Amino acid sequence: MATENQSGPSGRAFSGIQPTGTIHLGNYLGAIKNWVDFQDTTDGIYCVVDLHAFSVPREPGEVGAATLEAARDLLAIGIDPERSILFVQSDVRQHTELAWFMQCSAAFGELRRMTQFKDKSESNDFVSAALFTYPALQAADILLYDTDVVPVGDDQRQHVEFTRDVAQRFNATYGDVLVVPEHYIPPAGARIMDLQHPENKMSKSAVSELGTIFFTDSESDIIKKLKKAVTDNDGEVRFDPESKPGVSNLLNVLAVAKGTDPVSEAEGYSQYGPLKADAAEAVLEIVRPIQKRRQELDDGDVRAILADGADRARAKATEVMDRVRGAVQLL
Ligand code: TRP
Secondary structure, eight states: OOOEETTEEOEEEEEEEOOSSOOBHHHIIIIIHHHHHHTTTEEEEEEEOHHHHTTSOOOTTHHHHHHHHHHHHHHHHTOOTTTSEEEEGGGSTHHHHHHHHHHHHSOHHHHHTOHHHHHHHHHOSSOOHHHHHHHHHHHHHHHTTTOSEEEOOGGGHHHHHHHHHHHHHHHHHHOSOSOOOEEEOOSSSSOOBOSSOTTSBOOTTOSSGGGOOBTTSOHHHHHHHHHTOOOOSSOOOOOOTTTOHHHHHHHHHHHHHHTSOHHHHHHTOSSHHHHHHHHHHHHHHHHHHHHHHHHHOOHHHHHHHHHHHHHHHHHHHHHHHHHHHHHHTOO
């Protein structure tokens, strides 16, 4: 069981990220920062979920190249291969094998209700069957490692709930086989919003490049993006996401970056300019060391870490998959 003490949850933590472009501030503050922090108290397994990326059309080689970059990002951000396992989903074949059993335990109706499916099926011309069964593969990812806690951004809450439901349904039929995980969603910062359209989540596919801060952005771009962030006309610095979404987002960025809270940050400002400048400085303090580490990691190092991670992940996944095979009593 995941238990929370003052320093955070304990037990096994598992999470995953799709290799679809460079990591941005929203991913980092919304979820990945917790992966790094949790390394002090949990036994962490972190996965670049390359197979999930094929649920929408891809060119040959595109996902592979992005997988290496995502792994490099995670290492630069602070996933420490000495303390955690970092690996690529397709290197451990048990993921697709368990995904089949998860599809068999998932109800059509429950998959149809997934908001990520609804959004993605509307925005893609070709809607693959995999886009629909995507949460079953995600459930397999999590359940293969006897995971206690899944640190994710707020948008993944529904998928983790789904994982719990299918695990419980599987257990009801086949015995106490799968560990039922809990999600961990950070209280603030889970939703860092787009700097130009603060009603939308910060995302890599934003309408305007100015809305998203990427870890690969230069210092001057980061300062520019925060300077141009959309605010409002009443000139008052106050944390009120409903009526002041832009300003509240800036306060949130500042607070999460510094590990404080947005309401008390607001007390320190009477104008938008200084708030933007301080938010930029707080972001740069995070970004600078990450960019430096990113440059120091060559392809060979990253590949070696992933190969070792796959070996360690496979050992655990094999154990759980064997348990599942035994429980369903294949011939
Ligand atoms: N669906 C997640 C996302 O889009 C990625 C993901 C796949 C994941 N498998 C996972 C996250 C397992 C947590 C645990 O961000």
